[in-house]
Amino acid sequence: MSIVIVGAGLAGATAATELREQGHTGPIVLLGSEEHPPYERPPLSKSYLLGEDPFEKALVHPREWYAEHDVDLRLGVTATGLDTDAHVVTTSDGDVPYERLLLATGAEPRVLDVAEDAGVPVAYLRTKDDSDRLREAFAKGRKVVVVGGGWIGLEAAAAARQAGAEVTLYETEDLPLVHVLGPTVAQVFADLHREHGVQLRLGTEVTAEHLEGADLVVAGIGVKPRVDLAHSGGLDVDNGVLVDSRLRTSVPSVLAVGDIANHAHPRLGRRIRVEHWDTAIKQAKVAAHNLAGGDEEYEEMPYFFTDQYDLGMEYVGSASEDDEVVVHGSLEDREFRAFWLRDGDVVAAMHVNDWDAGDVIKEAVDSGELPEDESD
Structure with a gap:
């Protein structure tokens, strides 16, 4: 079975990797509009921008990995049209047929x-x-x-x-x-x-x-999902490409992940579109399994992190500004854990400069229960 992945970013490259690691032996074509091999974007505003790490550290794989694993990586190629009846992606380098298609076209700055x-x-x-x-x-x-x-x-x-x-x-x-x-x-x-x-x-x-x-x-006024290709293929689009809990679009042979996926989240009970590194990786792995014949739901809670000056932070869940927040630790010292509660249940949690708290905040969101305040 031939699988075409449009978007040679973190999500696209992760899906190709997972397909090979899970034993898929059919053709994989990975199309990317940039000339660079697939790379992670967080360093662009963090360690790479600060000059702390070389660009090579951001690469998903060295360029030679793709040929070594029989992944047809085509860089500098832009997908311009999609015919889901004929199973063909039109590109700047000619038509590319597929049996299964993954859209990982990402987002662009407003x-x-x-x-x-x-x-x-x-x-x-x-x-x-x-x-x-x-x-x-x-x-x-x-x-x-x-x-x-x-x-x-x-x-x-x-x-x-x-x-x-x-x-x-x-x-x-x-x-x-x-x-x-x-x-x-x-x-x-x-x-x-x-x-x-x-x-x-x-x-x-x-x-x-x-x-x-x-x-x-x-x-830095936000991004918008790149959905022109999905539109051209007649897929259902509304603030991204609409996908079900298994990341399938309105056309079952086409899946979508990452920044463009407006996902029917089974745990949250609502649609959510997440523009973060962790989601790109984890959705891509589930999509790879489903492209190869699996039937997995994507139910991971959103996760993101930031580094600014001497402040490091990790956040899990999905809260709004109207939710109640409970803080353990010191806001002034910038070493604390925060928990957002809705109707008494923890719906999101984060830590700042408290690197022993990663499992604690995840467990709080998974269980919905507020942990004891260890800072007392």
């Missing part, structure tokens, strides 16, 4: 129109080439404006400050990350960046005047 229209230098952070541009621009004395106080914006601001740049960050909400973490924990990140010299402009809609004099504007 364009910051105010910066583009003003003609100021504007950069986004999605690819290695984007990260290379930021590394060159982040230098002592440079004036950097970051627009957006989400994870990418905050990580970019931290990297710029650590390189000695002057940084001003604009966020429309009253606190960065408030929709994800709620005001109590979001305040920790606001305080962290202020202490490291970032000028926070919160509750502020950025204008062209705000961007004047900047050496570089970094736009």
